[in-house]
Every structure is written in structure tokens, then in C-alpha cells.
Amino acid sequence: MKTSDKTLIWHLDVRRKTLQLLRVTMNEYTTRLDFGYQMDQMYVNNWWINIDPNTHLLTSASTKKFRMQDQINIATAPNKNMYKARTDWQFFSLFFAPLPQEDQKISLIEFETATRTGFNMYDIELQLKDSMVMKH
């Protein structure tokens, strides 16, 4: 698998309803995905979000599943982050096993069943030429 000691950053704006994938950061140790979640007019009382602990990444550069290792600012199921109003928002990050540092398309898979799609996002393009490098 191709890796380097650089930390690469992609700015993105991939949306699934009111979920936005905003940034992908990867290095030889981890892959980080930063998300924004905005409540909207769909809000009803006791709305909540969480992330399934089996969430993983798939990539066109490998046949492996890249499992979620950690998360910041979002509860893992069965725990929940509750919302109080339709104007509430949340920034959260998910950490996965390191992806290969090469051109690829990645998919975020929370649920593999066709009936539950959760935060699934498909075919997110990461081209090395579009990346920025983090200053250490």
C-alpha cells in the first residue's frame, strides 16, 4: 500500500440530505473525515443522530474494508446526540484505518443493507493533484 510521511488534505462539499462531508485528511496512521450536520425543517421533537460502530470506508484502491477507529463529537450507537431545535448544527469527525495515498474513489458505509442507508456516501473522488499538504 502506498503511504508517505505527508499528511494530505482534501476540501470537499459532498452532501447527503443535511449531512456534509467537508474535509478528508490522511496520513500513514489514520484517515480523518470531517462532517457538518445541520438540522432542517424536517425536525420533529427528539430528533437525534449517532454513528454505527461498524461504519467503514471502501476504496477503489484496495479490496479491504477500512474500519472506523474513533470519532469526535458524535455518539456511537446505541448512544445518541439529541437535538432541541431545527436550527441546531453539529461538527463531527470520524477516524478510519489509513487509506493508500493514491488517486481513488472512496465510499462511506454506515449500513450495508439496502433498507438502511444511514450516512452512506458513495464514490467520493480523491485525486492527489487536488490535495493540500499539512505543515508539521
Add this chain to the structure above:
Amino acid sequence: MPISKNAMRRCLIIDQVICDRHYYKPNMQRIIDVCREQGIEVSSETIQKDINMMKKDRPNGFGAPIKFDFQLQEYIYTDPKFTINGVKLSPEDASVLAESLVLIKCMMRTELGDKLRHAMEKVLSSSLEEVDQNERYPILKTMEPPRSRGYEFMDLLIDCCKVGIPISFIHYSYKNERFKSIVLHPYVVREFDNRWYVYGFSETHNALRSFGLDRIYEPIKLDRKYQKGNTRQILSFLNDMYGVFPLEVETPIEVVLRADPLTTKFLTAYPIHDTQEIIKFTNGGAHVKLKLIPTMELIHLVWSYGPSLRIIAPDWLIEKQKSLKTRI
């Protein structure tokens, strides 16, 4: 009698030798050797005279508690914390610094502020006049708002502005309820009305922009060419605006407000901007003329006075504030 320049140099060397006792034995030979290293030819008699002078009380000496330890055959300070190489402050200096510390504590609750406070406390601790920080209440008190979100990025942002490092961060717009990834070449971190902002060139917007620190998430330094700012534009941002979010124009224009008599008194005492000019009417009310770049914050200020203060020129600004009001 004042201490001569050469004697002062020797005294500093004696002080240095005594303080550096962990490295070399602080005896007469060591003092003479260090003097020679620094190009000063000196006899042991002269050094002995210098030591006697150092023992004298101020202003003829330094009040140095020097003692010759016969058992160890070396010079020591009986007060191990003593040094003549510290900064000596008058009681007035110490008092001013102590009050400045209060300001620093209020305004700079960051790592940088801590460093500055620590440095100043060190200076104060070497003062002849000890300032008793206990059992005192502050006679100078500024507003101390609770620490806001985003304040934790202050040190990183100041460092990036100082060194010239672009940053990547996620911005959340309260107004649009939308997140955006931003690449910013930061120039200035600025406070306005107890809120902190970073100002710079946004690659994302291809324009100069301000971002409230409370709306910034996870800033990361980028290894990328830094686009330097135009000093004139940066100074204009700092000086030509009341606030940080400009409306439509980029250069200062004349804005006229009309104030009732009571508000005129307050605005006379607390001008809105350096360019403020008050043209009073016989009833005590006034036209308040300003030359600045109109901002959202200026409109908010006018609203905060209710009917006592209103915009009368330019027309487009009157219309703008009306359109903003209808959204409330």
C-alpha cells in the same frame, strides 16, 4: 557616588561568577579569569574593593549579601535568590506593571497571554518593592466575558499571522446555516465588542474576509505558499470600520446619524469612531458625521439606541437597514 561603568562591568562579572557556582568554584581566581576573558585586566585588590562596594546599601552599592566561605574558600550570596542582574523597579514602575498584569489577565487568556503574564511577573518579582498581590481587589477592572468558543485557536492563529502560514478550517455560517471548507491566508486577529475575528485572504471566496473564531472548526496549518496582504487594505480594515463586516463599499464614505439630546451626550463622551464630528442643534440633539466603511455592526449600534439614533445619510444605507429589519 555613582558606580563607574568599568566597576559596573566588574560587579556584573562578580555576580555572574557567584550565581554560576554550580559550574565553577566562585573564588577570586575565577573572577579574575572571567574578567580577563572579557578583556578586563584586574588585580585581586580591585576585585576586593568591588565586593566591598557591592555590599553597601543602595544607592552606593547593591546591598549584596556576599560572604566569603572560608571552609569552601569561595564567595557566596547568603540569600541564594539574590542577583544584581535583575531589573530593579521603582514602586511607581512596579505599580504600573501590576495594573498592566490585571489588563493582560483580562484580555489575553491564551497561551501567549500566559507567557506575557509570566514574563511580567518575573520582572515584578525582581523588583525591590514587593507588590502584594494578596488581599487586594482590582482597582482597575475591565469587562471579563466568559471564555467563548474558538478562543482555543488564538495562539495558532496569531502564530500563523506572524510567521505567514495559510490555514485550512471548517466554517459554519450562522446566517446561512451552512458549513464550508476554507483556505485562509491570515493577516490579523482582531477583537471587536468582545468577539474575536481572524481577517485574511480567503482562497475559497477569492477575497478578503473576516471569520468569527466562534464559527471556526479544526484549523490546520498548510504547507502552501502564503499570499502576503496589502498593508493599506489591512490598515483600512483595522482603522476605517466600526466592526468587521463591511457593507457594499470598500472605502470610507460619509455617514450621517441623527441623535436626540441624551444620546448626543453619550456619543460626545464615547465617540463611535475617530472621524466623528458632532454638529449640535439648539435643543441639544445633533447630526453625528462619520467617515468610515459602513458595517453590519454600525447598523446594530444604531438599532441599540432605538428611536434616539437613526441613519439619515447615505440613502442606500437607510434602505439597507430597513431591509435587514424586515428579516427580524
